[in-house]
Amino acid sequence: MPFAKIEVRRSRPPEEVQALIEAVYQALREALKVPEDDRQIRYVEHSPAHFSVAPPKTENYTLVEIQMFPGRSLNAKRVLYQAITRRFGELGIAPADVAIVLQEPPMDNWGLRGVPASELDLGFRLDV
DSSP: OOEEEEESSOOOHHHHHHHHHHHHHHHHHHHOOOOOTTOOOEEOOOOOGGOOTTTOTTTTTTEEEEEEESSOOOHHHHHHHHHHHHHHHHTTOGGEEEEEEEEOGGGGGGGETTTGGGGGSSOOOOOO
């Protein structure tokens, strides 16, 4: 159950926003084998004046932050980076304008259903 956040520097029409969300969702399914319908993806739009980036980044610069349980292999992470970048490319965002950051807080730092995630049967594998 990764939590993903897509941050952008320009306004997009609703269908493009949904396409970006779907791209991240499908990449998570492909790379991390997350369960179907496990969608916790936020889209945040900033004005360029509020989201400074260094040249040669463009108005299409897109930052994806994913918080997830620890345990995924480096290979699964590589597949995730490639899948997001490829899918964003299909939507007109150049690889140079894509940054992805993974955060993996310990299971004890996730509170789900009132208890630490480390005490739950999650119903899916983390060792992919």
